[in-house]
Amino acid sequence: MRFGVSSIIAFRTGIRDALIFAQNHEFDHVNIFVSEPHFSLSSSERDLRNLSKFIRDIGLEISLKAPSFVQNLSSLDDNIGKLATRHYEQVIDIANILDANAVIIRAGMLFYPERKHLEKTLQITLDRLGYILEKAESSSVKLLIENYPYSFDLVRSFRDMLWIQRHLDKIHFALNIPHLLESRQNENVIEDINLIKIDNFIIGPPPSPYHVPYDVKGLNRVIELYHRISKSKNSDIILASIRRDLVQQLRKMISEGK
């Protein structure tokens, strides 16, 4: 099992700081959180080349987490859908320059209009996902979908992941354990996990590593669920928290099997 860390560990101070932290604490991999002002999609090629050299010098593997707050591949509003597609394409371009091995995206969100036109929405989502997948493949970047906990999210459960995989078999997944816990979709379907191509487990405080405030008391439940799942599946881990002490604590809890 290999450990990585999300660059939100240095959300205020920036990517280079996150890379140095990862190097100093012997992580194998850094997942770069592409969100302004932490990391800009509009970074110049020169800045990206400089960062790429820094990453090479430091000797760590890199992946990217695409912006996923409002980006919605399922949107029936073309303004929103096209913008999300464009953003994900840009992240793949950045992955190329930084020599990142994977890009993590959010599959889509089904709000009121999308639920009312579910069939059409699902087709649009698959079309947009397919297009992005093609772009990723042509760049030799792996495309991973991360599960989210909200009732409007297209991918919350293992069942949702299986549905995506049935339609787009080259897509892989980054299983966010606190999101899975929060979505309460984890109870009866853990046996399904062996059918799903999970490349990474994302582990952080619930309800979401990308949310402040977070519930430190809930860490035990996250680790407990991780241990249940990891009995059937052994994938690399990305630890995600804005707090360095929590990241260290999580690593210890996982390594010691607590």
Next chain:
Amino acid sequence: MRLLYGLSTSLAENYKNAAIETIKFAIENNFQVVEIFCETPDVLPDQPDYKKISEINSIARKHGIRIQIHAPFHSLNLASFNERIRQVSVKIIKDTIVLASELNSPIVTFHLGLCFLPCQIDRKKALKVLIRSLWDIIEFANDYNIMLAMENRGGKLDIGRLSDLLYVLDNISDNKLRVTFDVVQANVVDDPLKYYEALKKFIRNIHVSDSPRGKSLLLAVGEGEINYKELLARLIRDNISAPLIFEVANKEKALKSREELEKHKKALIRD
């Protein structure tokens, strides 16, 4: 005091024809206002269907129905640190203002934005971004003589708490920027009466539904825990004539809500 009752098109059953269906229901049941939620495919801000707009205008004019507009809000974030997201959000609100003008709506209700990790870490900066977006939209709305009504929101990720609205009102003094008071969204996080007292000078539109405290279930008035009798008493006391728009789960709940409010009103007059 006569209360002005209205319906949101979100309670329509035929989603593809939500506006007309809701207007017809409003006519049959003597509602005075219809608030069109612009995410239904029959009325999209950037794809105006002029035949549909003309049909809506014609029916509304003939039967004296006032039309007002609720802007799209899913995936919009006027406070985004991502400039392209912010620009698309501003564009969609501006498109909605144009549509409002075409539908003779005097007001556009909109949501301020969302607060994800970057904003949660630096909310002050996000609010500054929001103010910049709002100035842009207000200037545009002024050209069309449309009033903008920001809605209070209670969701974990929403910008729209009482403190957010007061911050905006402190920083933007423009009589075209007012408030849509969403009673149930206030009830998600606090006592709606507290929101009302703090915002009453600015309220130009009211969203009505009921729910237990802390939840947003779109129940009919009387089915939840909100003290509508007291709220109504204060609306009458303060002579607030904003329309009461029922944003409830279905048409039956809208009828029930109006009945309940009329009952409270009679009791208040009697007392």
